[in-house]
Amino acid sequence: MDYDFLVNLRRNHPAWRLLAADRAPFVIGFLHLCFVRPNTRVLSEQEATSRLEDYLHHLREGLGEQAPPRTAKQYLTDWSDNASGWMRRYYPPGSDEPHFDLTPAAERAIHWLAGFEQRGFVGAESRLKLVFDLLRQIAEGSETDPRARIEELERRRDLLDAEIEQVRAGNLSLLDPTQLRERFVQVEETARALLADFRQVEQNFRELDRQVRERITSGDGGKGDVLAEVFGEHDAINSSDQGRSFRAFWDFLMSAARQEEFTKRLERVFELDAVQSLTPDPRLKRIHYDWLSAGEVTQRTVARLSEQLRRYLDDQAWFENRRIMTIIREVEQHALAVRETPPQGMWMELDEPRPAVELPMERPLFTPPVRPVIRQQTLDAGDVELSADVLFQQFYVDKDRLRTRLRKAFQTRRQISLEELLEAEPLEEGLAELVAWLSLATGENRGVIDESRPQTVPWTDANGCIRKATLPTVIFVSDAAPGAASGPSSGSRPGAPPVTSEPALAAVRQVVSGPSPEGAA
DSSP, rough: OOHHHHHHHHHHHHHHHHTTTTHHHHHHHHIIIIIIIITOOOOOOHHHHHHHHHHHHHHHHHHEEEEESSSSHHHHHTTTTTTTOOOEEEOOOOSSSSSEEEHHHHHHHHHHTTTTTTSSSSHHHHHHHHHHHHHHHHHHHHHHOOHHHHHHHHHHHHHHHHHHHHHTTTOOOOOHHHHHHHHHHHHHHHHHHHHHHHHHHHHHHHHHHHHHHHHHHOOSSSSSHHHHHHHHHHHHHHEEEEEEEEHHHHHHHEEEHHHHHHHHHHHHHTTSHHTTTOOOGGGGGGGGHHHHHHHHHHHHHHHHHHHHHHHOOOOOOHHHHHHHHHHHHHHHHHHHHHHHSSOSSOOOOOOOOSOOOOOOOGGGGOOOOOOOOOOOOOOOOOOOOOOOGGGGOOOOOOOHHHHHHHHHHTTOEEEEEEHHHHSSSSOTTHHHHHHHHHHHHHTTTOEEEEEEEEEEEEOOOOOOOOEEEEEEEOOOOOOOOOOOOHHHHHOTTTTSOOOOHHHHHHHEEEEHHHHTTTTOO
């Protein structure tokens, strides 16, 4: 705090100008009466004028000709001017009437003057204990050694256990009336100081909002540059010590359980005789509601900042679209001008005829791997004897033999159905061989399937029983035959025969039913 800093502070700071004003008692008295004492955040012009006229009338009755001579509106205009900076005059959204609010500098000066009031005593003990508690919190919160933190917690636990034993024994240590009054005065001062902090936080966000408006009006850079700078400063305020502290305070205050606990503790404290002797301000009982009201004003300021950014984006998008249309019209006019004499040689090169579109939602979602749960269990040896003959009764369907039969059949004809093949040589391996035939028809692109015409395939199992399977008509087609299938249908289910396309299905119907009459559809 050197000489140059103090000179600059005296010339430019509103709080110093307020303390050095000729009618400072008049201004400070009115601002304290209407804003600070009742914790009023905003007053409309009509209400502020009415209250100031009543205040002037009271002064003129007592001071006579020495009372302030000007009108209430003139004083409000002077106090809200930039030359004074003691009040803020603005138009809230949706209103054409100006409103007034106290600036943080004026409130700070008023609170500083309030500290000059004569106190009954100065609470040294409570402040000293507060310093010790804060130092203890800082030391414990920054301790990185787990052993040291455990030792401190165990020490505090021993103290709590000892205190519990004292209470059980009937020895209650209570605060004397002096200590109660001392701590209540400190609570009252801290609670009122919090209201001034809200105005300072709101002023910071208003400064950011004003800077955003100035950049929008006079900025010549791109939209991305302006937004990057704006959001950078917005994040800087939110991530600052004051911003983080305000968010933590607001989250703590918005808890319904905390509000109820705070209300009950205030009511219990106000019932104490030592506190009643101080004649406390009854408005202190609802100080937490005043905090909520002040915090809502700050939140609305942030909301107005977001709305301003949204309007800026909308305006910029409209101007950009308008410029794009202008450029398109200019290109069309140039194209019409050179329509008869087009430019020679290579005029424009394009890497691709169209842009590649890759939508984020087309990417598959992440599927976490399934981790099997393996339990360590001891397996007990069983005494049941089972026959292992079934392990040696497995058989193998030779697909090469089936392909040889198809090639022999294709030597005399280009298309043959599965039913005709099985009539010449019935199934030898039962259902397994039938599945192998279907695998050749679908998996190796050797046939087509007509699901509209079912067929029944019989065979005899190892026990001599006759089995039957109903399935769609399967036509094996040679590679040289027209309409041969090019592969399984993409819409078929895994393990099921594919549905043929219309050309292949028409070829199957022609083979099965013969050529259609001339002119038939």
